[in-house]
Amino acid sequence: MSELNDLYQEVILDHSKNPRNLRKPESFSRTADGYNPLCGDRLTVYLAIKDGVIEDAAFEGSGCAISTASASMMTQTLRGKTVEEGEALFEKFHALLTGSDEAPPELGKLVIFSGVRNFPVRVKCATLAWHTVKAALESRPEMVTTE
Ligand code: ZN
Numbered sequence: 001m002s003e004l005n006d007l008y009q010e011v012i013l014d015h016s017k018n019p020r021n022l023r024k025p026e027s028f029s030r031t032a033d034g035y036n037p038l039c040g041d042r043l044t045v046y047l048a049i050k051d052g053v054i055e056d057a058a059f060e061g062s063g064c065a066i067s068t069a070s071a072s073m074m075t076q077t078l079r080g081k082t083v084e085e086g087e088a089l090f091e092k093f094h095a096l097l098t099g100s101d102e103a104p105p106e107l108g109k110l111v112i113f114s115g116v117r118n119f120p121v122r123v124k125c126a127t128l129a130w131h132t133v134k135a136a137l138e139s140r141p142e143m144v145t146t147e
Contacts, residue, residue, distance in 0.1 A: 008115040015069035020076050021058040028056065034132030034144040036124050041067035045132045047078075054078050054086055057133070064125055066116065071129035073110060083137055090134045097123050 028046040035042050043061025047054055057075040078086050092104045096114050103111040116122040124146040135144045
């Protein structure tokens, strides 16, 4: 586990300091806002979907290192995936963080977030971006909160 912890720290730090896809795209077809009141994380997710494929995924917002790193890695992972694949990844990521012992290979690097499983407040930080993107995929207009 300590190896995973080291990797976890390193990757989270890298993505929180240099978030990927932290921008508002010039064109996007779906968007949703997310808020985690327990930590104060806020973000807006943007998706450009064409013919059922997520051609672009980006986000704006501010939050703790874990929520930022999670959003950064999520947008990287989702680009080029179909909407169905994106929804399946949400389910797998959510299951991984809320108790499943399995680490599905589809999650790739995202499995490092299993390190937050024992910290319920941090689970909300790590899943905020995913809850928000799910709302965007389903075109739900209301604000997403982790509560
Ligand atoms: Zn947070």
